[in-house]
Amino acid sequence: MERLLFTADHDAYRELVKEFVTREVEPNLQRWDDEHLIDRAVWRAAGKQGVIGLSVPEEYNGGGQPDYRYQSVVMEEFAKVGAASLISSFSLQDNIVIPYINDLGTDDQKRRWLPGMATGELIGAIAMTEPGAGSDLQGVRTTAMRDGDEWVINGQKTFITSGINADFVIVVARTETEASAQGLSLIVVETGTPGFTRGRKLDKVGLHAQDTAELFFDFARVPAGNLLGEEGRGFVHLMERLPLERMSIATSALASAEAIFTETKRYCFERKAFGRAIGDFQNSRFVLAEIATELDVTRAYHDAAVVALNNGELTGTDAAKAKWWATELQKRVIDRCLQLHGGYGYVLEYPVAKAFVDSRIQTIYGGTTEIMKEIIGRDLARSEHN
Incomplete structure (x- = not known):
């Protein structure tokens, strides 16, 4: 299905992000994993390119662009190279810390922290x-x-x-x-x-x-x-901003699942078994068909939620639905993709193996799946009692 979420401006921004990924991210992924730390150089490079801090107001040296679709582009392009750790770190900066400072901060606090966050010099x-x-x-x-x-x-x-x-x-x-x-x-x-x-x-x-x-x-x-x-009023401040945090987790989950599915399709029609591509066996085709359908349906809900978020209309309940569904889907998709890889899926040099371990936290942080269901269930109960 044709995706209607993005405009030509977003497509142009995607090309910028792709170039950033090729130059600054891919060559460093293994080193960052080995050192268990993302060095600060990539933060500063991202600031120069507008890959982070885009939502910081122009008066604080930011891009002044609150459109969440740009954050979606970044997460999707990072997911294509398996940069899950970088997604987590940058998303924290852009979708949690910057909005807190921008929405709740005094003029002095904004002057102290926002410019440095926009340039990648400050990490929150x-x-x-x-x-x-x-x-x-x-x-x-x-x-x-x-x-x-x-x-x-x-x-x-x-x-x-x-x-x-x-x-x-x-x-x-x-x-x-x-x-x-x-x-x-x-x-x-x-x-x-x-x-x-x-x-x-x-x-x-x-x-x-x-x-x-x-x-x-x-x-x-x-x-x-x-x-x-x-x-x-800390609890109220947290609750008011959780929809954006949970939406960002849903976005990263779906982006990762789609990236691994794309890689798995390629693998299935290149890998041979019993004289033909494993993608030509009925079971493999059925698994791929199931995943493709689940991703398309989830993408439709996700994109509608993004529009609602941009319009200030995304409710906590709808964000909870997106978060638990997309993260549980991510686990299911990656697990089935690993199975289609056979023994190679258990080798960390294959993207599906790394995605398998990186994705496990997604149903836990930002509110567990169980908490998301409780939020949705309480909302249903309130609507019936009123």
Whole structure:
């Protein structure tokens, strides 16, 4: 089916991204995996090319282009070369941290952080998850107590994307002693803050190049002016911006699934068994037909959701549908594609093998599949009770 989501401007931008991928990404993928870290040079190169920070307003040296379709282009082109770790890192910057600063920041905060994020000189992160609080943010135990002109932060965070590279972290902390969602606030902690330390870089099943870390706050003191948004409204701020975060995960999931499917089709009609291409066997054709159909149907929902997102109309429920469905589809597609590769699918030099381990986290972070279904189920129940 013809895809109608993109315009000629998006197509021209895609050519720019393709050139960036060829020059800056593909030659470094294996090194980044081996070093378990994406070096900062690619961030700066992406800033120069407009591959990150495109949504930063022009007054802060950004592209001033909030159209999410440009982010979709970046994720799709990265997925074609298996750069899942880079998708995770750049998407965090573009679809989570920059919107938080842009939407909630004071003029001073925007001047301090947005220009550097647009150029790739500054890397941001957000710290929600704790050892005892993942999907349930009401369980957050990290505290931030006001002491004069400072916040004093104590606690621990874990599974923090870009936790090693980040120049600053938006910390979800409890500013009221009562254990409820209403007592949470967002406070920015910058590198070099006394009492703020980084723990180990976590050794993960997949996404080896993407730095995921533990963070510790031991009476870390930050200026009162580092409060992001309103005190006590951190939970509301998070909920308002989760549709974009979850949509970005859905986009990356679908882009990865499509890229692996394209590679698998090629493999099936090149690989011979019993004197003919394995794609000419009925079982293989049926599997490929199933995957092609599932991807097309999912793409239709995804693209409609992107339009709604751009129009400010994407609901949290619809974003949850996109997130859980696309990430579960990604797992199913890649697993079946690996099976079609046979033994070669288990060898990491083949894209399907790397995608297999990189994709496993997709149904967990940004809200697990189970949490997404709970969100949708609650919405259905409310509509029936009203």
